Amino acid sequence: xxxxxxxxxxxxxxxxxxxxxxxxxxxxxxxxxxxxxxxxxxxxxxxxxxxxxxxxxxxxxxxxxxxxxxxxxxxxxxxxxxxxxxxxxxxxxxxxxxxxxxxxxxxxxxxxxxxxxxxxxxxxxxxxxxxxxxxxxxxxxxxxxxxxxxxxxxxxxxxxxxxxxxxxxxxxxxxxxxxxxxxxxxxxxxxxxxxxxxxxxxxxxxxxxxxxxxxxxxxxxxxxxxxxxxxxxxxxxxxxxxxxxxxxxxxxxxxxxxxxxxxxxxxxxxxxxxxxxxxxxxxxxxxxxxxxxxxxxxxxxxxxxxx
Amino acid sequence: xxxxxxxxxxxxxxxxxxxxxxxxxxxxxxxxxxxxxxxxxxxxxxxxxxxxxxxxxxxxxxxxxxxxxxxxxxxxxxxxxxxxxxxxxxxxxxxxxxxxxxxxxxxxxxxxxxxxxxxxxxxxxxxxxxxxxxxxxxxxxxxxxxxxxxxxxxxxxxxxxxxxxxxxxxxxxxxxxxxxxxxxxxxxxxxxxxxxxxxxxxxxxxxxxxxxxxxxxxxxxxxxxxxxxxxxxxxxxxxxxxxxxxxxxxxxxxxxxxxxxxxxxxxxxxxxxxxxxxxxxxxxxxxxxxxxxxxxxxxxxxxxxxxxxxxxxxxxxxxxxxxxxxxxxxxxxxxxxxxxxxxx
Amino acid sequence: xxxxxxxxxxxxxxxxxxxxxxxxxxxxxxxxxxxxxxxxxxxxxxxxxxxxxxxxxxxxxxxxxxxxxxxxxxxxxxxxxxxxxxxxxxxxxxxxxxxxxxxxxxxxxxxxxxxxxxxxxxxxxxxxxxxxxxxxxxxxxxxxxxxxxxxxxxxxxxxxxxxxxxxxxxxxxxxxxxxxxxxxxxxxxxxxxxxxxxxxxxxxxxxxxxxxxxxxxxxxxxxxxxxxxxxxxxxxxxxxxxxxxxxxxxxxxxxxxxxxxxxxxxxx
Numbered sequence: 001x002x003x004x005x006x007x008x009x010x011x012x013x014x015x016x017x018x019x020x021x022x023x024x025x026x027x028x029x030x031x032x033x034x035x036x037x038x039x040x041x042x043x044x045x046x047x048x049x050x051x052x053x054x055x056x057x058x059x060x061x062x063x064x065x066x067x068x069x070x071x072x073x074x075x076x077x078x079x080x081x082x083x084x085x086x087x088x089x090x091x092x093x094x095x096x097x098x099x100x101x102x103x104x105x106x107x108x109x110x111x112x113x114x115x116x117x118x119x120x121x122x123x124x125x126x127x128x129x130x131x132x133x134x135x136x137x138x139x140x141x142x143x144x145x146x147x148x149x150x151x152x153x154x155x156x157x158x159x160x161x162x163x164x165x166x167x168x169x170x171x172x173x174x175x176x177x178x179x180x181x182x183x184x185x186x187x188x189x190x191x192x193x194x195x196x197x198x199x200x201x202x203x204x205x206x207x208x209x210x211x212x213x214x215x216x217x218x219x220x221x222x223x224x225x226x227x228x229x230x231x232x233x234x235x236x237x238x239x240x241x242x243x244x245x246x247x248x249x250x251x252x253x254x255x256x257x258x259x260x261x262x263x264x265x266x267x268x269x270x271x272x273x274x275x276x277x278x279x280x281x282x283x284x285x286x287x288x289x290x291x292x293x294x295x296x297x298x299x300x301x302x303x304x305x306x307x
Numbered sequence: 308x309x310x311x312x313x314x315x316x317x318x319x320x321x322x323x324x325x326x327x328x329x330x331x332x333x334x335x336x337x338x339x340x341x342x343x344x345x346x347x348x349x350x351x352x353x354x355x356x357x358x359x360x361x362x363x364x365x366x367x368x369x370x371x372x373x374x375x376x377x378x379x380x381x382x383x384x385x386x387x388x389x390x391x392x393x394x395x396x397x398x399x400x401x402x403x404x405x406x407x408x409x410x411x412x413x414x415x416x417x418x419x420x421x422x423x424x425x426x427x428x429x430x431x432x433x434x435x436x437x438x439x440x441x442x443x444x445x446x447x448x449x450x451x452x453x454x455x456x457x458x459x460x461x462x463x464x465x466x467x468x469x470x471x472x473x474x475x476x477x478x479x480x481x482x483x484x485x486x487x488x489x490x491x492x493x494x495x496x497x498x499x500x501x502x503x504x505x506x507x508x509x510x511x512x513x514x515x516x517x518x519x520x521x522x523x524x525x526x527x528x529x530x531x532x533x534x535x536x537x538x539x540x541x542x543x544x545x546x547x548x549x550x551x552x553x554x555x556x557x558x559x560x561x562x563x564x565x566x567x568x569x570x571x572x573x574x575x576x577x578x579x580x581x582x583x584x585x586x587x588x589x590x591x592x593x594x595x596x597x598x599x600x601x602x603x604x605x606x607x608x609x610x611x612x613x614x615x616x617x618x619x620x621x622x623x624x625x626x627x628x629x630x631x632x633x634x635x636x637x638x639x640x641x642x643x644x645x646x647x648x649x650x651x
Numbered sequence: 652x653x654x655x656x657x658x659x660x661x662x663x664x665x666x667x668x669x670x671x672x673x674x675x676x677x678x679x680x681x682x683x684x685x686x687x688x689x690x691x692x693x694x695x696x697x698x699x700x701x702x703x704x705x706x707x708x709x710x711x712x713x714x715x716x717x718x719x720x721x722x723x724x725x726x727x728x729x730x731x732x733x734x735x736x737x738x739x740x741x742x743x744x745x746x747x748x749x750x751x752x753x754x755x756x757x758x759x760x761x762x763x764x765x766x767x768x769x770x771x772x773x774x775x776x777x778x779x780x781x782x783x784x785x786x787x788x789x790x791x792x793x794x795x796x797x798x799x800x801x802x803x804x805x806x807x808x809x810x811x812x813x814x815x816x817x818x819x820x821x822x823x824x825x826x827x828x829x830x831x832x833x834x835x836x837x838x839x840x841x842x843x844x845x846x847x848x849x850x851x852x853x854x855x856x857x858x859x860x861x862x863x864x865x866x867x868x869x870x871x872x873x874x875x876x877x878x879x880x881x882x883x884x885x886x887x888x889x890x891x892x893x894x895x896x897x898x899x900x901x902x903x904x905x906x907x908x909x910x911x912x913x914x915x916x917x918x919x
Contacts, residue, residue, distance in 0.1 A: 012750075015747070015750075016750045016751070016752075018743075019743040019744070019747065019750070020743070020752070021743075022739045022740065022742055022743035023739065023740040023743040023744065023756055023760075025735070025736040025739060025740075026736040026737060026739065026740035026760055026803050026807070027740070027756065027759055027760070029732070029733075029736055029796065029799050029800050029803060030759060030760065030762060030763065030800050030803060031759075032796065032800070033775065033796045033797045033799065033800035034762060034763045034766070034771055034797075034800040034801065035759070035762055036778070037771070037774035037775050037777065037778040037779075038766070038770070038771070038774050040774065040777055040778050041770075041773065041774040041777055044777055050375075051636075051640075052371055052372065052375055052393065052397060053371070053372040053375050053376065054375055054376060074497075074498075074501070074641065074644045074645060074648070075494050075497070075498050084648065084651030085651065087651075088651065105669075106669060106672075106673045106676070107673070109663070109665070109666035109667075109668075109669035109670050109673070110669065110670040110673040110674070112663060112666050112670070113666055113667050113669075113670030113671075114670070116661040116662070127912055128674060128677070129677070130908060130912070131905055131908060132677050132678075132681065134857055134861075134904055134905075134907070134908045135681070135901055135904050135905070136860075136861045136863075136878060136897075136900055136901075136904065137861060137863060138863050138878050138881055138882055138885075139684070139881075139897045139900060139901055140680065140681075142684065142881070142885060142893065142897060143680035143681050143683060143684040143897070144680050146680060146683040146684050146687060146894075147679060147680045147683055149526065150524075150525060150526050151524060151525070151526075151697075152683070153679065153683050169466060169467075169512070171512075171526065172512050172513045172515075183676070183677075183680060186673070186676075186677065187677075190673075202661060205661070215663060215664065219663060240765075240767070241767070241768075243767065244767025244768060244769050244770065246768070246769045246772075246864050247863050247864060247882070250882075251882075251885055254469075254512065254513030254514070254515045255472055255513055255514040255515045256508070256511065256512070256513050256514055258651070260769075261767070261769040261864075263651075264769055264770070264773055265769070265773075266650060268372065268773055268776065268868075269366075269368060269369045269372050269373075270366050270368035270369055270372070270472075270474075270650070271368075271647055271650070272368065272372060272643070273647075274777070277773060278773070278777075281769070281770040281773055281774070282770075284767055284769075284770055285766055285767065285770050288765065288766070288767055289765075292765060333873075335872040335873045337872055340883060360717075360872065360873030361714070361873075362872050362873055362875065363883050376776065376780040377780045377781065377783055377784035378779065378780045378781075378782070378783020378784050378789045378871060379783075379789070379871055379872050380783075380789040380871035380872035380873065380874070381872040381873075382872075517885075517889065520889055520890070
C-alpha cells in the first residue's frame with residue numbers, strides 16, 4: 001500500500017521535474033532577453049547619471065526618480081514641477097484614451113456587422129481585418145502619412161470637392177498621432193469584440209423585442225452587457241500599446257509632439273540622462289500594470305457573473 | 308518533406324551569413340543621414356575591395372550616446388567641430404595621425420590648424436557649411452536674412468517652420484539674436500534665450516530632418532537648417548531661397564575620425580586618405596551640396612555649385628558667420644539643460 | 652407571427668454603414684501607399700504616371716538587399732528557436748493537473764506581451780551594450796536572442812491551443828504498445844501537433860520580421876533590418892522607393908497570413 005502510494009508520488013515528482021526541464025529553454029531565453037534586463041534597468045534608475053550618457057556605475061542617486069516629476073530651475077535652482085514631463089504624461093494618457101474610445105466607436109459596429117453575417121462569409125470579413133493587423137506597424141504608419149500629409153489623399157479630395165481651399169495641416173500634430181494610432185490599433189479592438197459577439201445568443205435579443213424593447217434599449221440593455229468582456233479586452237489591447245507608442249509619434253509627430261516612448265528614447269540619446277529614462281520606463285510599465293490589473297479584476301467579475 | 312524544407316531554409320540562412328564576407332575587409336561608417344555619396348562609397352569599395360556599411364545618425368548627441376554605450380561595431384564617425392574635443396577627452400577616438408598620410412597635402416591650410424584638432428592628429432575634413440534660413444518665397448516674400456524667421460516668425464510662416472534639432476546651431480542663433488556672445492554665461496541673457504525658444508517652438512511645425520523633400524513639396528514653408536540641404540531643396544523647387552541671418556549664424560565643419568575600438572583600423576585609414584583626394588572630395592560635395600576642405604576639388608565639382616547662393620557667402624554677411632568653438636564644461640552643461648527644456 | 656419574420660432582429664441601423672466605412676478606412680491608406688509606389692516621378696506629391704521604376708531602384712539598392720536578407724535571417728533563427736522552446740514549454744504546461752510553479756510559468760512566458768516594447772528595448776540596450784563591451788562580440792546574436800524572447804509567447808499560443816484539444820488516448824495506446832516516451836512523442840504527439848507548430852512558427856516569423864522598436868535599440872553598426880532601414884529613411888528624403896519597399900514587404904506579409912489562414916482552417 002504505502003509503497004504504491006510512494007511510487008505514484010515519485011512518478012508525480014518526476015513528472016513535475018521533467019516539466020520544469022522542458023520549459024527551461026523558454027524561461028531562460030525570456031529571462032535573459034526580456035525580464036532580467038528590466039531588473040538591471042530598475043537598478044540603473046537609482047544611479048547617478050554620467051556626463052555623456054550611461055550612469056556612474058554603483059553610485060547611488062535618487063535624481064532620476066526626482067526628475068520624473070520635479071525639476072530644478074536652471075537659473076535660480078528653485079524646485080518646481082516638471083511641467084514638460086507632466087504634459088507628455090498627460091498627452092500620452094489623453095491620446096491613448098481617445099484612441100480607445102474612437103476604436104471602440106468604430107470597432108463595435110464593425111464587429112457586430114461581422115458577427116451578423118452568414119457563417120461562411122464571416123471568415124472572409126475577419127480575414128479582411130486580420131490583413132492590416134499583420135502588416136508591419138511602420139508600413140501602416142507610413143501609409144497613414146500618405147493619407148494625411150498636405151498633398152495626401154484626404155486634403156486633395158477635400159480641395160477638389162471645394163470643402164477647403166488650403167490643405168489642413170495634420171502632419172506633426174496630435175491629430176496626426178491620433179489618426180495613426182486609431183488606424184494601427186483598430187484591429188486589436190475588432191477581433192476580441194467579434195470573438196465575444198460571435199457567441200452572442202440572439203434568442204436573448206429576440207426575447208427583448210418580444211417584451212417591446214426598442215432597438216436602442218436592446219443594444220444597451222442586452223447586447224452590450226453580454227459582450228462586455230470583449231469590450232474590456234479590446235479596450236485594454238488598444239490602450240496598452242497606445243500608451244507605449246513610439247514609432248507612430250516619431251513618424252507622424254515630427255519630433256515636436258512627443259509621447260512617453262519618445263521621451264524615454266530622448267533620455268537615452270540626446271538627453272543623456274539614463275537614470276531618468278529608466279525611471280520613466282518603469283513608471284510607464286507601472287501604468288500598464290495598473291491597466292492590466294483593472295482588466296483582470298473586471299474579467300474575474302464578469303466571469304463570476306456568467307459562469 | 309517539411310524536414311527537407313527546414314534544412315533548405317537553414318542552409319540558405321547560413322549561406323546568407325557567409326555571403327556577406329566575400330570582400331577582403333569591411334568598414335563600418337557611422338555618419339549623419341543623407342550625407343554620404345553612394346558613388347564615392349562604391350568607388351572606394353572597388354578600389355580597395357572593402358565592403359562598406361553606413362549607419363545614419365541624426366545628431367551629435369545621439370552618435371556620442373550610442374558610441375559611449377559601447378558595443379557599437381563602428382569604425383568611423385563624423386562629429387562636428389566642437390564635439391571633436393569631447394570625443395577625444397572621452398577617449399573614444401584613435402590618434403590616427405592623418406597629418407602624416409599621403410593625401411594630407413591636399414587639405415586646405417585653412418582647415419589644418421583648427422582649434423578642435425590642432426594639426427589634425429585625429430580627424431580629416433569631411434564637409435563644412437553654414438546653418439541658415441530657407442524660405443519658400445511664394446509663401447513669404449519679405450527679408451529672410453534674419454533669425455526672426457524662426458524666432459519671431461511672421462504670421463504667414465507660423466506653424467510651417469522646421470528647425471534643425473541640433474543644440475549648438477539653435478542656441479547660437481538665439482544668443483546672437485539677443486546680441487550675446489557664444490559661450491556666454493550671462494544668466495539674464497540665457498533666461499531670455501530659453502524663454503524665447505520655448506515660446507517660438509509653439510510656432511514651429513517640426514524639429515525634424517526630412518527637409519530635402521518636405522521643403523520643396525510645401526510641407527514646410529521655412530526652415531532653419533544646413534545650407535546644402537536647402538540648396539538641394541532649391542534645385543527641386545526654385546521658389547526656395549536661402550537667407551543668412553544677419554544677427555549671426557554658425558559655421559560648422561564635420562570631420563572624419565577613427566574610433567579607438569574600431570575593428571577595421573587599416574581600412575578606416577585607407578578611407579581617410581581616400582577622401583583627401585580632390586576628385587573623391589568633390590564626389591562627396593556633389594552629393595550633399597556642402598563645401599569640403601580639400602584644395603583642387605573645385606575643378607571636379609558640378610558647375611552649379613560654384614555659383615550657388617547657398618554656398619557663396621555674400622560679402623555683407625561674411626562677418627556674421629562664426630565658427631563655433633567648444634565652450635567650457637560648465638557652459639556646455641548649462642546649454643544642454645536649456646536645450647532639454649526646449650526639446651520637451 | 653408572419654409580420655415578425657420581416658423584422659430582422661439582428662439588424663442595428665447605422666451599424667452596417669459604420670462597419671463598411673471602417674473597412675474602407677482600413678484599406679484606404681494601404682491603397683494610397685500602393686498607388687504611389689507606381690508613381691513614375693520622384694516626388695511623393697505629384698503624380699507623373701505609372702511606372703515600375705521604384706521597384707527596380709529598390710531591388711537594386713544594396714542597402715535594401717542587405718537589410719532584407721538580414722531581416723530574413725534573424726526572423727528565421729528567432730522563429731526556429733522560439734518555436735522549439737515554445738513547443739517544449741507548451742508540452743510542459745498542458746494536460747496536467749496544476750503543479751507548483753505552473754501559474755508562474757504562464758505569467759513568465761506571456762510577460763513579453765505585457766511590457767511596452769519601448770521599455771524592453773531600452774532595458775536591452777542597457778544590458779546588451781555592457782555585454783558587447785565585455786565579450787567583444789557584437790554580431791547578430793543579440794538581435795536573434797531578443798527576437799526569440801518576444802516571439803515565444805506568439806509561438807506558444809497556437810501550440811498550446813492545439814495540445815489542449817488533442818486526444819490523449821492515442822498516446823496512451825502507444826504507451827500500451829510499449830513505445831518509449833520519445834517514440835510516442837515522435838510518432839504520435841508530434842504529427843498531431845504539427846499544424847499548431849507550423850502556425851506558431853509562422854506567427855513568430857511574422858512578429859520577428861515586423862519588429863521595429865527593439866531592433867532599433869539593440870542593433871549594432873551595420874545591422875539595419877528592413878523595418879529599421881525604413882524608419883531611418885522616413886525621417887529623411889522620402890521617395891516612392893520607400894513605397895516600393897513597403898509594397899513588397901506588404902505582399903510578403905499578406906501571402907504569409909493567407910497561408911496561415913488556410914492552415915488554421917484545415918485544423919479540425
